[in-house]
Amino acid sequence: MVVESLREAYGEELTKIGERDRDVVVLDADLSSSTKTALFGKKFPDRFFNMGVSEQSLVSTSAGLALGGKTAFVSTFAVFLARTYEQIRQAVCYNNINVKFVVTHAGITVGEDGATHQMVEDVGIMSGLPNMKVIVPVDSVETRSVIRFLHEDLKTPSYTRLTREKFPVLNDPGYEFKLGKSVIMRDGSDMTIIANGAMVAFALKAADELKGKGIDARVINMSSLKPIDRDAIIKAARETGRIVTAEEHSIYNGLGSRVSEVTGEEYPVPVRRMGMRDTFGKSGSSWELFDYFHLGVHDIAKISEDTFRGER
Amino acid sequence: MVNSLTDEELYKLARKARRHIIEMVYSAKSGHPGGSLSIIDVLITLYFRELNVSPSKPDDPRRDRLILSKGHASPGLYSALALRGFIPEESLAGFRKLPSKLEGHVHYGIPGVEASTGSLGQGLGIGVGLALASRLDSINNHVYVILGDGEIEEGSVWESLMAGYKFKLGNLIAILDRNGVQLDGYTEDIMPMIDLRRKVESFGWNVIEVDGHNIAEITAAIEKAKLQRDVPTFIIAKTVKGKGVSYMENNPKYHGAPPENEELYQRALSEIGDA
Numbered sequence: 028m029v030v031e032s033l034r035e036a037y038g039e040e041l042t043k044i045g046e047r048d049r050d051v052v053v054l055d056a057d058l059s060s061s062t063k064t065a066l067f068g069k070k071f072p073d074r075f076f077n078m079g080v081s082e083q084s085l086v087s088t089s090a091g092l093a094l095g096g097k098t099a100f101v102s103t104f105a106v107f108l109a110r111t112y113e114q115i116r117q118a119v120c121y122n123n124i125n126v127k128f129v130v131t132h133a134g135i136t137v138g139e140d141g142a143t144h145q146m147v148e149d150v151g152i153m154s155g156l157p158n159m160k161v162i163v164p165v166d167s168v169e170t171r172s173v174i175r176f177l178h179e180d181l182k183t184p185s186y187t188r189l190t191r192e193k194f195p196v197l198n199d200p201g202y203e204f205k206l207g208k209s210v211i212m213r214d215g216s217d218m219t220i221i222a223n224g225a226m227v228a229f230a231l232k233a234a235d236e237l238k239g240k241g242i243d244a245r246v247i248n249m250s251s252l253k254p255i256d257r258d259a260i261i262k263a264a265r266e267t268g269r270i271v272t273a274e275e276h277s278i279y280n281g282l283g284s285r286v287s288e289v290t291g292e293e294y295p296v297p298v299r300r301m302g303m304r305d306t307f308g309k310s311g312s313s314w315e316l317f318d319y320f321h322l323g324v325h326d327i328a329k330i331s332e333d334t335f336r337g338e339r
Numbered sequence: 340m341v342n343s344l345t346d347e348e349l350y351k352l353a354r355k356a357r358r359h360i361i362e363m364v365y366s367a368k369s370g371h372p373g374g375s376l377s378i379i380d381v382l383i384t385l386y387f388r389e390l391n392v393s394p395s396k397p398d399d400p401r402r403d404r405l406i407l408s409k410g411h412a413s414p415g416l417y418s419a420l421a422l423r424g425f426i427p428e429e430s431l432a433g434f435r436k437l438p439s440k441l442e443g444h445v446h447y448g449i450p451g452v453e454a455s456t457g458s459l460g461q462g463l464g465i466g467v468g469l470a471l472a473s474r475l476d477s478i479n480n481h482v483y484v485i486l487g488d489g490e491i492e493e494g495s496v497w498e499s500l501m502a503g504y505k506f507k508l509g510n511l512i513a514i515l516d517r518n519g520v521q522l523d524g525y526t527e528d529i530m531p532m533i534d535l536r537r538k539v540e541s542f543g544w545n546v547i548e549v550d551g552h553n554i555a556e557i558t559a560a561i562e563k564a565k566l567q568r569d570v571p572t573f574i575i576a577k578t579v580k581g582k583g584v585s586y587m588e589n590n591p592k593y594h595g596a597p598p599e600n601e602e603l604y605q606r607a608l609s610e611i612g613d614a
Contacts, residue, residue: 088499090465
């Protein structure tokens with residue numbers, strides 16, 4: 028399976044957009060060579076602002092640029108942006124302006140840098156903010172499409188969550204992201220695995236394992252977290268009766284919580300949430316960490332089978 | 340109207356604004372009179388003499404921008420906006436009440452307001468961004484940011500001071516309401532700033548100190564700041580918290596409390612005098 032970097036896709040797409048639109052500005056906080064905004068910065072130095080290791084300044088300055096009519100893309104690592112929650116709340120979301128946060132190095136796939144840098148609470152933090160949209164792209168193709176969407180069709184705050192690690196390319200080149208819509212990556216009628224980010228590729232492999240046991244699992248890529256695709260969740264609940272969620276994020280306030288909210292309100296069915304269980308991450312290789320935290324392919328297959336059979 | 344008013348006429352407008360401030364917080368039974376009264380002479384000078392803004396074209400891309408970073412001084416800003424014609428003077432009566440737009444802290448969406456503020460330490464960064472946007476668009480305007488002296492205890496202010504210097508923002512003018520009082524007491528007790536002028540100068544800014552209640556001095560400082568090309572200016576406006584109402588002056592209690600009763604309310608209005 029081909030793997031590609033989401034953050035490189037971001038940097039490249041950003042640079043293409045910068046060529047077409049002179050009102051696009053990019054801000055970073057001394058991590059541009061890692062977030063890949065340096066690609067933009069090299070090409071358009073006048074429209075690239077390296078704010079230094081000053082995230083509060085990063086966010087409030089981006090708000091000023093947006094209030095001055097610019098389209099601001101803002102990048103740093105997920106964990107460091109969270110420090111500026113209140114700037115994001117007041118200066119960006121309350122003013123409801125055109126600032127696009129695109130963070131990298133989210134989740135446990137930061138790997139060896141360890142728990143301090145593995146942000147697994149961000150989706151919850153950002154989803155609670157009025158006016159904020161939250162997106163977790165699954166691969167490089169979806170990342171490019173999301174960045175184009177943010178530029179062309181959204182003039183209000185958004186949070187897009189990218190990773191350090193390269194992920195398998197699951198989408199065809201012509202794929203187009205739609206806000207608030209999910210994608211059925213594999214249809215099935217016995218149960219549904221709703222996943223996002225790295226977990227979608229795992230879920231697809233888990234579905235193969237389940238097939239061997241006679242369980243026909245549907246796999247959904249829920250990249251749009253806010254707004255979330257309520258219809259697809261209700262349909263999965265109604266048609267398959269059992270749901271497992273899988274995310275590289277805390278089970279609190281992320282995908283699992285959102286899915287449970289929808290089923291709880293609209294069509295209650297058993298939902299099992301897979302994710303970080305109220306814990307920090309750990310140093311290790313990214314792919315070993317998934318097994319360490321019981322989020323690997325076999326773990327998903329096992330939990331899915333249990334859920335399907337009604338066992339807890 | 341702008342530029343043609345005498346100092347005396349501006350002082351008269353400032354008295355009018357002070358009356359509004361007292362009326363607003365008394366009617367709302369809450370709000371921040373102290374820091375509104377200390378900054379109102381600066382606000383009136385800006386809105387009636389220095390700012391290139393127009394109530395008939397509040398979205399003109401070439402306009403000057405003013406961010407009241409100390410957003411709790413909303414009665415001061417709302418009064419100035421009303422007197423300048425951005426919002427009706429009658430609307431001030433809705434301050435802090437449903438369904439008025441006049442939120443307790445400055446709210447984006449009110450004509451003439453450039454950004455919501457109230458959580459301290461964010462306005463200077465917004466000013467840096469606005470100043471950068473103007474430069475990218477070759478707009479020859481100025482961006483003003485009014486800071487409180489309790490507010491500058493926020494580290495984010497110093498981050499933005501670094502950025503203002505780095506990006507050579509000669510079109511950015513910060514004005515500090517140096518009244519020496521914050522919610523819990525006197526600023527030098529809560530968190531000493533020691534030599535503030537030297538601190539800010541060491542961040543590379545052009546610093547000017549003025550009497551923040553002397554309209555001629557305020558004007559001269561702003562005119563001087565406007566001559567800067569590559570260096571941002573930080574005006575330290577030495578002010579008195581609660582200026583114009585004797586029992587509020589230099590009294591931390593009136594940072595965030597209105598006159599408690601009708602007698603104190605009337606006394607405040609009579610001390611300010613007719614406008």
